[in-house]
Amino acid sequence: MTETIRDKVKAFITENFLFGDTSHELADMASLIENDIIDSTGVLELVAFIEDNFGLAMADSDIVPQNLDSVARISAFIAAKAAMPVTA
Amino acid sequence: MCGFGGYFGSNRDGRPLLEKMTAAIAHRGPDEQGLFTAPLIGLGHVRLSIVGLGDGQQPMSDASGELTIAFNGEIFNYVELREQLRAKGRRFRTLSDTEVILHLYDTMGEDCVSMLNGDFAFAIWDARRRRLMLARDRMGVRPLFYTQHGGTLYFASEVKALLQVPGVSAEIDPIALDQIFTLWAPIAPRTPFRNIHELEPAHLMIADESGIVARPYWNLQYPDRDSPPRYTDERGAAEELRALLTDATRIRMRADVPVGAYLSGGLDSSIVSALAAGMTPQGLRTFSVTFDSAEHDESAFQQEMAAALGTHHSAVACGAGDIARAFPEVIRFTERPILRTAPAPLYQLSGLVREAGLKVVLTGEGADEVFAGYDIFKESRVRRFCGRQPGSRMRPHLFRKLYPYLPSLKQQSAEYLAAFFGAGNDALDDPLFSHRPRLKGTAAAKMFFSGDLRAELKDYDATAELVSRLPQDFDRWHPLHQAQYLESRFLLPGYILSSQGDRMAMAHGIEGRFPFLDHRLVEFAASLPPEMKLKGLVEKHILREATTDLLPPSIGKRTKQPYRAPDSHSFSGPGELDYVLAALGEESIDAGGLFSAKAVAKLYEKCRSRPASGFRDNAAFVGILSTQLWLQTFTSASIREAEAA
Numbered sequence: 090m091t092e093t094i095r096d097k098v099k100a101f102i103t104e105n106f107l108f109g110d111t112s113h114e115l116a117d118m119a120s121l122i123e124n125d126i127i128d129s130t131g132v133l134e135l136v137a138f139i140e141d142n143f144g145l146a147m148a149d150s151d152i153v154p155q156n157l158d159s160v161a162r163i164s165a166f167i168a169a170k171a172a173m174p175v176t177a
Numbered sequence: 178m179c180g181f182g183g184y185f186g187s188n189r190d191g192r193p194l195l196e197k198m199t200a201a202i203a204h205r206g207p208d209e210q211g212l213f214t215a216p217l218i219g220l221g222h223v224r225l226s227i228v229g230l231g232d233g234q235q236p237m238s239d240a241s242g243e244l245t246i247a248f249n250g251e252i253f254n255y256v257e258l259r260e261q262l263r264a265k266g267r268r269f270r271t272l273s274d275t276e277v278i279l280h281l282y283d284t285m286g287e288d289c290v291s292m293l294n295g296d297f298a299f300a301i302w303d304a305r306r307r308r309l310m311l312a313r314d315r316m317g318v319r320p321l322f323y324t325q326h327g328g329t330l331y332f333a334s335e336v337k338a339l340l341q342v343p344g345v346s347a348e349i350d351p352i353a354l355d356q357i358f359t360l361w362a363p364i365a366p367r368t369p370f371r372n373i374h375e376l377e378p379a380h381l382m383i384a385d386e387s388g389i390v391a392r393p394y395w396n397l398q399y400p401d402r403d404s405p406p407r408y409t410d411e412r413g414a415a416e417e418l419r420a421l422l423t424d425a426t427r428i429r430m431r432a433d434v435p436v437g438a439y440l441s442g443g444l445d446s447s448i449v450s451a452l453a454a455g456m457t458p459q460g461l462r463t464f465s466v467t468f469d470s471a472e473h474d475e476s477a478f479q480q481e482m483a484a485a486l487g488t489h490h491s492a493v494a495c496g497a498g499d500i501a502r503a504f505p506e507v508i509r510f511t512e513r514p515i516l517r518t519a520p521a522p523l524y525q526l527s528g529l530v531r532e533a534g535l536k537v538v539l540t541g542e543g544a545d546e547v548f549a550g551y552d553i554f555k556e557s558r559v560r561r562f563c564g565r566q567p568g569s570r571m572r573p574h575l576f577r578k579l580y581p582y583l584p585s586l587k588q589q590s591a592e593y594l595a596a597f598f599g600a601g602n603d604a605l606d607d608p609l610f611s612h613r614p615r616l617k618g619t620a621a622a623k624m625f626f627s628g629d630l631r632a633e634l635k636d637y638d639a640t641a642e643l644v645s646r647l648p649q650d651f652d653r654w655h656p657l658h659q660a661q662y663l664e665s666r667f668l669l670p671g672y673i674l675s676s677q678g679d680r681m682a683m684a685h686g687i688e689g690r691f692p693f694l695d696h697r698l699v700e701f702a703a704s705l706p707p708e709m710k711l712k713g714l715v716e717k718h719i720l721r722e723a724t725t726d727l728l729p730p731s732i733g734k735r736t737k738q739p740y741r742a743p744d745s746h747s748f749s750g751p752g753e754l755d756y757v758l759a760a761l762g763e764e765s766i767d768a769g770g771l772f773s774a775k776a777v778a779k780l781y782e783k784c785r786s787r788p789a790s791g792f793r794d795n796a797a798f799v800g801i802l803s804t805q806l807w808l809q810t811f812t813s814a815s816i817r818e819a820e821a822a
Contacts, residue, residue, distance in 0.1 A: 105783065108776035110624055122596045125621035129597050130585040130791025153592045 094143070095164040101138050102160065106131060117161040122154065132157065143167050179688060180205030181235070181247035182338040183220040183300055185309040185384050186329030195221035197341040202334055205249075205683045211235050213245050218302045218309065220247040225686055227251070227432045227537055233273035240270070243304045244283060248275050249334050250297035250319040251690070253428040258292060282310070290381055290394050294428065294695060298376070300332060308385040315395045316543070316694045317365075317378030317670025320679060324373045330384050335680075336370055336512050340811065345373070347811035349771065349804075351633045357514050358800055359620040359639040362671030364646060366391075369513045369807065378670045395696070396648065397666055399658035399703050406706040414709060415723040417701065422723070425695035426452040429539055436690075437462040437530060438539045440490065442478030444717060444728070444735060445541025445550070449692055451727040453539050454486045463488040464530055464538065466522040469496040470743050472582065478732060485729050493529040495522040500747035501754050505806050510684040511676045512811070514804040516619065516796040518742045520676045527685040536688060542678055543693035546665040547702040548717040549657060549710035550737050555579050556598060557611035557660050558711065563600035573600055579714070582738065585791060608644050608651060611660035616640055622797035625772045625780065643667065657707040665699075745798035749785040760805040769808045772801055 095117070103115060106126050121127045127135065135157060136147050145167065156166040182198035184191070191214045199210050199221040206223025213220040213236035222235040238245040252258070255274035258281060263269065267280045274295075281289040282301055287310060296318035301310045311332055313321045323332040326344050333339050340347055350371040353363040366374040376382055379395040400407065408414040430436050430453060438450040440463035454461040463483055467476040476492065483490035500521040507521050508514075530538055545551045556579055563572045573594035577586050586594065594600075599614045607613060626634070643663075651659060682689040692698070702710070705719060712718035716737055725733055748757045759765060761781050766774040784790055784798050 104779065107624065108773075108779040108783075110773065110776055112628070125617055125793070128585075128618060128621075128791045128793055129583070129589060129593070130794070132589065132593060133585055134787075149588070149590065152588070153590045154596050155592070158596070 094167050095160060097142065098163045098167070099160050101135075101142075102126065105134060105138070115160065117164075118159050120158050122158055135163070139163070139167060143171065145170050179225040179249050179683060179686075180223040180334040180338075181221060181249055181298075181300065182331075182333030183218070183247060184329050184331045184342075185218055185302075186327075187217070188219060188329055191219040194341065194343075195219050198333055198338040199223050201338040201341055204686055205334060207686045209234060213238070213247070213302075215245075215302070215304065217307065218245075218304075220245060220300060220302065222247045225536055225688060227434055227688060232271035233275055235275060237271075237273075237275050237279065239276075239279045239283065240268070244279050245302045245304070246275060246279055246282075246299055248278060248297065248299040249321075250295055250299075250314065251429075251431075251688070252277060252293050252295040252297060253431060253690075253695075254292075254294040256428075256431065287381060287383065288394075294697070296690065296694075298334065306385065308383060311376055311382040311384070312394075313376045313378055313380055315379040315397075315696045316665075316691075316699065317674055318679060318691065318694065320675065321376040322368065322373055323376060323382070325389075330389060332376075336368065336373055337509075337811075339373055348372075349808070349812075351630060352637055352639075354514065354630070354771065354804065355623065355634050355637055356639045356642075357516070358623050358626075358796075359616055360643060360667070360671075361516055361619065362668060362675075363513070364639070364642055364667070365671065370811070378666075397662060397699065397703060398650070399654045399662065401650070401653040402655045402658075403653075407704050408706065408709070411709060411719065411722065414705060415719055418698075418719060419723040421695070421698045421701055422448070422692060423452055425692040425698050426539065427456060429690040429692050429695075430456050432537055434536050435459075435462065436537045436539060437464060437533070437535045438488075439463070439526065439541070439689075440465050440479055440482055440488070441541070441740060442475035442482060442732070443541065443737065443740070444721070444732065445544035445693065447478075447482045447541075447728055447732050448544075448720070448724045449539050449541045450482065450488065451486055451724075452692075454488055461486065461488045462533065462535060463490045464526060464533070465490070465492045466526050467492050467494050468522070468742070469494070473741055473743060475738060478735070481729060482732055491529060491533060493522075493525050495525055495742070497743055497747040499525060500742060501757065504748075504802070505756060505810070506684065507681070508803050508806040509810050510680045511803075512680070512807075513676070514800055514807050515672075515676050516622070516800045516803075518744050518747055518799055519740060520681050521747075522742050523677050523681040524684055527682045527687040530687050531685040536686065537690060538682070538687060539690050539692060540678075541693060542673065542689070542691045543669070543699075544717065544720065545737070546661060546669050546673075547693055547699055548720045549661055549707075550717045551664060552579055552737070552739060553611060553615065553664070554657060554660050554711055555714050555716060556614075557656065558714065560598055560600045560603070560610075560614075561605060561656065563595060563598075564603070564605060567595075567600070573598075575714075576600075581736075608647055608659065609640055609663070610656065612663055613640075618792055619796055621793045622800055625776050625797055625801060627771055627773050630771050655707045657711055658703070661703075661710075744795035745784040745790050748798070748802065749781070753785075757802065760802055760809070765805055765809075766801075769805055771804060771808075777801055 180202040208226040209224035220236040252274040255277045298319040298321035348371040382391040465479040468474040573591040709719040763774040
């Protein structure tokens with residue numbers, strides 16, 4: 090499950106932010122901000138991608154670097170959120 | 178008086194070459210053309226007549242015929258200088274400011290530049306000494322380019338004139354391109370054209386048979402951080418500022434033709450327009466751009482200010498289609514790749530002025546550099562504030578307050594705001610501290626560089642070169658002054674004045690004049706304590722204090738809205754233009770060899786599918802498109818094809 094999520098996330102980042110450039114492999118733990126892969130608009134694009142592709146509703150408190158600042162963090166966050174029971 | 182070209186050294190076909198060079202820059206001087214040749218020297222001039230309409234023909238020689246000048250720009254204090262020279266026995270044959278320079282040079286030699294208050298670039302041929310002197314104004318308002326070929330020095334107001342020289346051709350300088358995609362502008366004297374250089378602002382160049390030497394004659398200086406402030410009385414400083422600005426405006430109203438003003442609705446142009454209106458009993462004409470896009474439009478403020486002043490106001494509407502249609506011409510005149518579309522509406526605006534029959538306009542350019550108006554100054558202050566308490570969750574929200582016009586920041590958490598602006602991450606003693614986040618954000622656009630270009634650039638670091646050019650005193654200055662220096666000495670001449678100032682105005686034969694860039698005012702403002710300029714997070718504080726009575730409160734108290742224009746959306750919205758598709762297509766990109774065609778195609782698709790793009794995507798899109806247009810416009814193959822046709 091996490092493996093599939095990771096592949097989808099990585100593909101999105103490679104296509105949408107790296108424009109298909111695979112000359113430098115994107116490490117799972119690499120910071121997206123520190124490596125200038127995303128900026129403030131990029132975060133909004135990333136949030137839209139997560140909501141659209143994984144059927145999750147992102148709360149404001151979810152949108153923080155500790156959840157979204159690398160392929161690994163995003164994958165783990167999505168997996169954890171998907172596993173949570175939905176509460177009213 | 179606004180364009181020239183020439184050579185120093187041997188040249189067998191001097192006169193025909195000068196004719197080609199002046200023809201290439203005819204737009205700068207539609208009123209007159211003149212040539213001068215002698216052994217070793219050739220000068221050609223194109224003139225926009227503003228002062229000395231009947232007797233300012235150029236190139237101009239002195240009475241003895243030993244000195245000859247070709248001059249672009251204006252010397253605003255020429256009236257006072259002429260009287261001083263007359264008092265010393267000098268005789269004048271004309272009323273022009275050009276002749277004043279000749280006499281001044283004859284009495285002072287190279288040091289004559291220190292006496293000039295103006296926007297200028299000129300070449301003086303001294304036949305007695307067999308010496309050429311080139312000079313450029315302190316702030317870099319008027320351009321001057323040069324190259325050497327076959328042992329001869331060629332110089333001109335625009336590169337397109339130099340490209341008329343046989344053997345001189347346009348070739349991209351990869352390092353300049355890297356600088357543009359990092360710093361927004363090349364580091365002078367480098368230009369995007371390999372082996373073609375720019376005479377740096379506040380520099381002169383002496384060429385004679387022993388060689389060519391360039392040297393600065395003026396430097397922008399700030400006080401040491403720890404030195405006692407020269408001004409402690411804010412009211413007194415405001416009064417002195419007002420007097421200086423009023424005089425700077427007064428002498429810039431000197432012309433034998435009507436002078437108008439740009440009125441953008443912002444503080445700076447409103448102040449200049451108010452002062453100019455007070456000096457124009459017959460009624461001042463003002464001009465502005467309006468935008469379809471509400472995000473960029475300031476027309477309500479323009480109308481309010483024009484009504485308050487009673488000016489005769491004209492506006493040109495700028496839609497997305499207008500930017501895209503004008504853009505190829507914009508690049509022909511900027512003569513360089515650019516990362517923003519902001520020059521395009523200004524190109525339209527100068528066209529409006531020309532249609533109205535005017536030749537000269539005052540603008541508010543320079544106030545943001547001189548009096549600390551840019552958001553980057555506030556951002557830098559907030560970053561230092563956050564850096565003192567890196568864990569704070571409250572402090573980063575100040576960034577959102579700084580940028581109310583950026584939708585992408587509205588929903589961001591404190592952690593992301595801190596991360597985007599590098600709060601707490603950057604070393605406080607980094608000389609580029611103020612600009613570091615912007616430089617990093619811009620440099621991300623280099624991911625589109627082709628493999629070949631990356632290989633050629635290797636490990637080149639534009640920011641390291643910029644640091645190496647900073648003056649020795651820089652480390653002793655207050656952080657605000659360090660940031661102001663970077664804007665005033667690098668971005669102002671390298672980007673603002675070239676791409677948005679002289680070149681866009683001159684494309685339609687309009688001379689822009691900038692009261693805020695009067696060197697007396699620049700020096701005065703530099704000497705002010707930082708808090709008089711940026712008070713807390715209020716920008717241009719002392720300027721507001723000095724001019725309160727001139728402005729309606731809604732304008733005097735406005736927080737600055739940066740001048741911006743729609744970027745990538747201008748090219749990928751409804752009414753997409755064929756040239757954009759062609760320029761960004763795989764064939765063109767590969768032919769240029771500078772970008773990855775695959776990545777560019779993905780970027781283009783991304784920009785088409787989403788109206789809102791971030792800074793990096795916008796900068797990359799406009800940068801790539803403008804580079805492609807530059808290649809098409811200037812590289813040898815295109816020129817040869819054009820000539821063959």
